[in-house]
Amino acid sequence: MFAKYFEDIRIGEQAAFGSHVFTAEEIKSFAKRYDYQDFHTDEDKAKNSMFGALCASGWHTAAVCQKLAIAHRTALLGSLLDNGKPRSPQLGPSTGLKNIRWLRPVFANDEISYSARVCEKRELRSKPDWGLLVCRFEGHNRDNLPVYEVMADFFVERRKP
Amino acid sequence: MFAKYFEDIRIGEQAAFGSHVFTAEEIKSFAKRYDYQDFHTDEDKAKNSMFGALCASGWHTAAVCQKLAIAHRTALLGSLLDNGKPRSPQLGPSTGLKNIRWLRPVFANDEISYSARVCEKRELRSKPDWGLLVCRFEGHNRDNLPVYEVMADFFVERRKP
Numbered sequence: 096m097f098a099k100y101f102e103d104i105r106i107g108e109q110a111a112f113g114s115h116v117f118t119a120e121e122i123k124s125f126a127k128r129y130d131y132q133d134f135h136t137d138e139d140k141a142k143n144s145m146f147g148a149l150c151a152s153g154w155h156t157a158a159v160c161q162k163l164a165i166a167h168r169t170a171l172l173g174s175l176l177d178n179g180k181p182r183s184p185q186l187g188p189s190t191g192l193k194n195i196r197w198l199r200p201v202f203a204n205d206e207i208s209y210s211a212r213v214c215e216k217r218e219l220r221s222k223p224d225w226g227l228l229v230c231r232f233e234g235h236n237r238d239n240l241p242v243y244e245v246m247a248d249f250f251v252e253r254r255k256p
Numbered sequence: 257m258f259a260k261y262f263e264d265i266r267i268g269e270q271a272a273f274g275s276h277v278f279t280a281e282e283i284k285s286f287a288k289r290y291d292y293q294d295f296h297t298d299e300d301k302a303k304n305s306m307f308g309a310l311c312a313s314g315w316h317t318a319a320v321c322q323k324l325a326i327a328h329r330t331a332l333l334g335s336l337l338d339n340g341k342p343r344s345p346q347l348g349p350s351t352g353l354k355n356i357r358w359l360r361p362v363f364a365n366d367e368i369s370y371s372a373r374v375c376e377k378r379e380l381r382s383k384p385d386w387g388l389l390v391c392r393f394e395g396h397n398r399d400n401l402p403v404y405e406v407m408a409d410f411f412v413e414r415r416k417p
Contacts, residue, residue, distance in 0.1 A: 131326055158315045161291050192356040193355055194352060195354075196352040
């Protein structure tokens with residue numbers, strides 16, 4: 096869905112971006128830069144916190160979703176080029192995100208699988224060359240329980256008539 | 257507002273967290289890990305992008321807001337301790353964020369000032385020891401133009417009766 100023109104994308108379409116294992120080292124390294132709280136930076140202090148163990152900053156969980164979504168799109172575009180497609184559909188900037196939720200902690204060594212699903216397509220008279228996609232991005236742990244979700248709107252190029 | 261009991265926080269109250277200068281080096285370093293797109297990772301390619309110059313990943317802008325908000329709270333709590341306060345009010349986890357918006361690009365060497373304002377206070381029968389704060393977090397550039405905003409809900413401890 097991230098390397099297609101707007102017209103070729105179906106509502107309900109899903110893309111799996113792969114997974115990421117959050118090591119204790121990486122959790123602490125991210126948190127020391129951007130979210131310095133005991134339950135993200137120190138295993139021992141985390142035991143006495145509301146989470147009971149070291150867990151990733153929510154912003155870390157979110158940033159890894161972005162990382163894997165972009166890597167997924169880059170790989171798709173690469174395979175289009177390999178197949179001789181002259182150019183690929185452009186993505187416009189995101190107009191924003193809604194309802195970002197951290198549903199469960201991401202503990203050290205948890206493996207989170209990320210995916211997205213197309214929820215809505217909108218055509219805007221004001222932007223005839225673009226269509227607006229509304230997608231739900233999600234992260235699930237090894238027990239297939241949701242840990243992260245967010246709704247994102249972004250523009251996708253339309254085919255030229 | 258981040259080191260007070262729920263009862264002591266006023267609607268409209270504002271906290272300034274300080275500012276952060278986004279260097280080109282830091283913009284590229286974050287983006288190479290979490291948001292590998294030309295306009296975030298390569299000055300030359302960024303010139304031909306929709307942004308016209310290297311700019312920070314939106315997740316980077318958001319993570320720095322979290323960094324400064326936490327540092328602000330940590331400093332406030334430290335000064336309470338220095339003044340002999342026996343303990344400080346606890347913050348509960350955020351239940352989620354709404355309407356995260358990146359309103360303008362953050363270019364290399366932009367300095368972004370972050371702040372938050374209390375928009376709503378809610379008391380919940382189901383959580384008698386906590387109150388829910390709804391706050392708007394914002395980032396502004398040197399021209400005082402908004403570049404980032406998000407609405408966050410989180411629980412704050414109430415005074416014991």
